[in-house]
Amino acid sequence: MAVSGSVIGNYVGASVKRVEDPRFLTGQGRYVDDLKFPNMAHAAFLRSPYPHARITVDASEARALPGVIAVFTAADLVGVVNPIQIDASLPGSKPLPHTALASDKVRFVGDPIAMVVADNRYIAEDAIDLIQVDYDPLPPVPGMDVALDPASEPLYEKAGGNISYHDAFTCGDLDAAFAAADRVLTETFRQHRYINVPMETRGGVATYDTFTGELTYYAATQAHNAMRFFLGAQLNLPGHQIRVIAPDIGGAFGLKFGIYREDMVVAAAAMQTGRPVKWIEDRRENLTAGGHAREDTLTLEAAVKNDGTILGLKVKMILDAGAYQVTPLNPALFTTIVRTVLPGPYRFLNYAFDATVVTTNKAPYVAYRGPWAVETWVREGLADIIARELGLDPVEVRRKNIITQEEQPYKNALGLTMERISARETLERAVELADIPRFREEQKRLRAQGRVVGFGLATFIEPAPGGAEYMAAMGGGKEPAIVKIDPTGHVTAYTTQVPHGQSHETTLAQIVASELGAPFEHVKVVHGDTQMGPFSLFGTGGSRAATMASGAALFATREVKKQVLQIAGAMLEASPDDLQIVNSIVSVRGVPQKAIPLAQIALLVYLAPAHLPPGSPTELIGTYAYDGGEGGWSQATHCCWVEIDPSSGKVDITRYLAVEDCGTMINPAVVEGQVRGGIAQGIGGVLYEHAIYDENGQFLTSTFMDYLVPTAMEIPPIEIDHLETPAISPVNFRGVGEGGAICAPPAIINAISDALGVKITEQPLPPTRILELMGAIPADS
Amino acid sequence: MASKKQIIELTVNGVQRDGMAEPRRTLADFLRDDLGLTGTHLGCEHGVCGACTVLVNSEAVRSCLMFAVQANGQEVTTIEGLASGSKLHPVQEAFWECHGMQCGFCTPGFVMSVYAFLQENPDPREEEIRPALSGNLCRCTGYQNIVNAVRLAAEKMRETSAVPVPASAIE
Numbered sequence: 005m006a007v008s009g010s011v012i013g014n015y016v017g018a019s020v021k022r023v024e025d026p027r028f029l030t031g032q033g034r035y036v037d038d039l040k041f042p043n044m045a046h047a048a049f050l051r052s053p054y055p056h057a058r059i060t061v062d063a064s065e066a067r068a069l070p071g072v073i074a075v076f077t078a079a080d081l082v083g084v085v086n087p088i089q090i091d092a093s094l095p096g097s098k099p100l101p102h103t104a105l106a107s108d109k110v111r112f113v114g115d116p117i118a119m120v121v122a123d124n125r126y127i128a129e130d131a132i133d134l135i136q137v138d139y140d141p142l143p144p145v146p147g148m149d150v151a152l153d154p155a156s157e158p159l160y161e162k163a164g165g166n167i168s169y170h171d172a173f174t175c176g177d178l179d180a181a182f183a184a185a186d187r188v189l190t191e192t193f194r195q196h197r198y199i200n201v202p203m204e205t206r207g208g209v210a211t212y213d214t215f216t217g218e219l220t221y222y223a224a225t226q227a228h229n230a231m232r233f234f235l236g237a238q239l240n241l242p243g244h245q246i247r248v249i250a251p252d253i254g255g256a257f258g259l260k261f262g263i264y265r266e267d268m269v270v271a272a273a274a275m276q277t278g279r280p281v282k283w284i285e286d287r288r289e290n291l292t293a294g295g296h297a298r299e300d301t302l303t304l305e306a307a308v309k310n311d312g313t314i315l316g317l318k319v320k321m322i323l324d325a326g327a328y329q330v331t332p333l334n335p336a337l338f339t340t341i342v343r344t345v346l347p348g349p350y351r352f353l354n355y356a357f358d359a360t361v362v363t364t365n366k367a368p369y370v371a372y373r374g375p376w377a378v379e380t381w382v383r384e385g386l387a388d389i390i391a392r393e394l395g396l397d398p399v400e401v402r403r404k405n406i407i408t409q410e411e412q413p414y415k416n417a418l419g420l421t422m423e424r425i426s427a428r429e430t431l432e433r434a435v436e437l438a439d440i441p442r443f444r445e446e447q448k449r450l451r452a453q454g455r456v457v458g459f460g461l462a463t464f465i466e467p468a469p470g471g472a473e474y475m476a477a478m479g480g481g482k483e484p485a486i487v488k489i490d491p492t493g494h495v496t497a498y499t500t501q502v503p504h505g506q507s508h509e510t511t512l513a514q515i516v517a518s519e520l521g522a523p524f525e526h527v528k529v530v531h532g533d534t535q536m537g538p539f540s541l542f543g544t545g546g547s548r549a550a551t552m553a554s555g556a557a558l559f560a561t562r563e564v565k566k567q568v569l570q571i572a573g574a575m576l577e578a579s580p581d582d583l584q585i586v587n588s589i590v591s592v593r594g595v596p597q598k599a600i601p602l603a604q605i606a607l608l609v610y611l612a613p614a615h616l617p618p619g620s621p622t623e624l625i626g627t628y629a630y631d632g633g634e635g636g637w638s639q640a641t642h643c644c645w646v647e648i649d650p651s652s653g654k655v656d657i658t659r660y661l662a663v664e665d666c667g668t669m670i671n672p673a674v675v676e677g678q679v680r681g682g683i684a685q686g687i688g689g690v691l692y693e694h695a696i697y698d699e700n701g702q703f704l705t706s707t708f709m710d711y712l713v714p715t716a717m718e719i720p721p722i723e724i725d726h727l728e729t730p731a732i733s734p735v736n737f738r739g740v741g742e743g744g745a746i747c748a749p750p751a752i753i754n755a756i757s758d759a760l761g762v763k764i765t766e767q768p769l770p771p772t773r774i775l776e777l778m779g780a781i782p783a784d785s
Numbered sequence: 786m787a788s789k790k791q792i793i794e795l796t797v798n799g800v801q802r803d804g805m806a807e808p809r810r811t812l813a814d815f816l817r818d819d820l821g822l823t824g825t826h827l828g829c830e831h832g833v834c835g836a837c838t839v840l841v842n843s844e845a846v847r848s849c850l851m852f853a854v855q856a857n858g859q860e861v862t863t864i865e866g867l868a869s870g871s872k873l874h875p876v877q878e879a880f881w882e883c884h885g886m887q888c889g890f891c892t893p894g895f896v897m898s899v900y901a902f903l904q905e906n907p908d909p910r911e912e913e914i915r916p917a918l919s920g921n922l923c924r925c926t927g928y929q930n931i932v933n934a935v936r937l938a939a940e941k942m943r944e945t946s947a948v949p950v951p952a953s954a955i956e
Contacts, residue, residue, distance in 0.1 A: 021884075022881070028886055029868075029873060029880055029889075029892060031863065031864035032824065033824070037817075038817075040821075126809065202888070203834065203888070203923070204826070252889065252890075254891075255888040255890060284827075287828070287831065505887030673884040680930075681924075681926050682927075684928070707831055708831065708922070715919040715920075715921075715928075716918040721929055721932075722927060
């Protein structure tokens, strides 16, 4: 039973076919680029080809081109779009104010300098070519090493250098831990730039009513309320004068959390020209300037006993934030999440974390599916390195350090209470399914034949959404839902989630239908319009939906059900406690002839309230804002088997297994889809994907021929095994959207390391790098 | 730069359509913006992702790499032409039953590619399916359910004989 004291269960737990799919399958999905409005104009951006330069802009020739409606430069937006200033209240962070379009200087290849609005996109791009820009190059800051040098050219003069954030944290007794250690291991892990690459790029259509002063922005966003809130602030529009609508969204993976500089300019252009303005980012822009993720370097110093026990851990993290902060997230926040989550299910009570964020001439650092993912890689990489150095079994090192059920509730280094953490159980189950001893024999046999095979695993927990303390620490807020029964007895559920692949139209309907006792087909989930439904700044992300949005929908349904049963009880002369709703018919338990259809009750409520007993509700509506309760953590252990072609360096994943625990699955097909999709992104990130800048800050991977997104040929079948540990709180659904992408990299890298017999502390691992690690070709340092 | 528009007449999903387009206008833009068939999606506009796949004279093509003028006089099938009313094509049914999509953006391109593939190869071997899908990018699913959908679609199409028996089989 998913929820105590509830009749839920009819649809919950079933792989109900998604209600979203028929429209996607027939081309009837409506993504922003599919929207058309009378007199709509099209926008294109001029972007800097230089990483760092002072600029002067002359757009006069472009403005004169027939078909061009307007050209916007930074000068045209003074007083129209406010300067951008991300919250710098986090202690240790510096403000980095900038403008929506680059004004006096450009700071990365792809920096938007001007936007043309024209009758069609072709003319807009023609006009882009006519804008004259003089670039006076400045010394580039192409990476964190240069940025850390106080002599580097500052991107923001007033920030006094390129370090935008520094903070140090320590807990426990590190001196004692290191004094008691048999060994101290120090390793530096370098993670490269990944790109989110949703198949639909960023984009939006802004329309403006010049008489009422109301702006409507149809946006490819995963947080429509945040878009309204922050976009309104940038354009000086009060809340009621700006409406944001998120239509179907073609993937996001964190990219579409941002309120981008482009969004601000597009919206401003609609207000200035009075015409609807559409901007759809092309793929080159998306790869170059849409935002990059994960470029983190972490140095770990571990105090270790000879039996593999980790007594203490000191971590130094440097995050390359690129050139701009994307509204509303200060990238320093990512380091605080890494700090909080890094101990994971391990007993790291003596723990120090030092974080530095630097500014460089690269695309902005954005959230990407498990933005803190580096913590799992470095911890699980370290566990394998400890095993290698001490001659121990990697599984034993984990058993020595991962908390058990008996120890829980367990207060961890960050003061978080860990309870019902089943990471250890996922590990043991994975070890059982993997049959490692058998593989070791096979490996010996194959190695004798010259074949290069390896096995690796990784274990983690993820805040999905995390316990109450975690959510409080992260400023979690509540997730609201509204459930309404209309005069025909059908149900509409309003959520603040913005589904873009997560299947909420289906999963939330499963929950509402089951809890109410209505047929699944009678429930519709409405989302993505700031004028409808409740408010939450978050939207979809941070693995909040499974627990928080589902819980909100569940409790809101209970509210409305209570109203129905109150009326039905009076009409059937029975106590509401004795009533049930099955298939939208309310009846007295055990007396099936005493029944009344939900539709009849609804009709009376809305159309003939005088016929209802006094004190009856005047509408059927339940609202609930759920804080997630104790929330909970999802956990998993991933196992990866690889074979490496020693002649080409190609890594073949011969088997992949994920043992996960997200509590009760609302829809197993959806859960497995999320897990597999995340793992595919982990595989892509480690083996194929790499956003590359050269030493001068020039961007080299602006097409899909350079930035390699894996195809069906590269992603193997993925086996999934489920554990379902009950939660403490009544809502036992936890998120799984991010875990696949978080846990896959260490499993893959540990497998490659095992195959090659070398320590690996870097990503990515393309064939050339594999050949270098094998010593087959000289290292290109 | 802009140049003179030309008349384009073609058959789309069995219906005669016409319009005017500059020679530089892509078939994808023509289908989407001029004919209002927005089911054909643009994911990269450089011929890698396959989201814009349509059939031209029964061959799968990337409509972002073809100019509208090149389709003049040709027969084009888009995702909108596959279902009959509310009755989904077996390929569409199979994708639905196998949970072969998440965000749905790449889906029309996959469905068209799979449709064309199964026309040519109604009974694909396991090892033929993944290469056949490798011209389409999906960022959500990890492909496994799409592979399953191809297998199921082939089964369904063989059962319903939705595929004309290939000439080679008759001989």
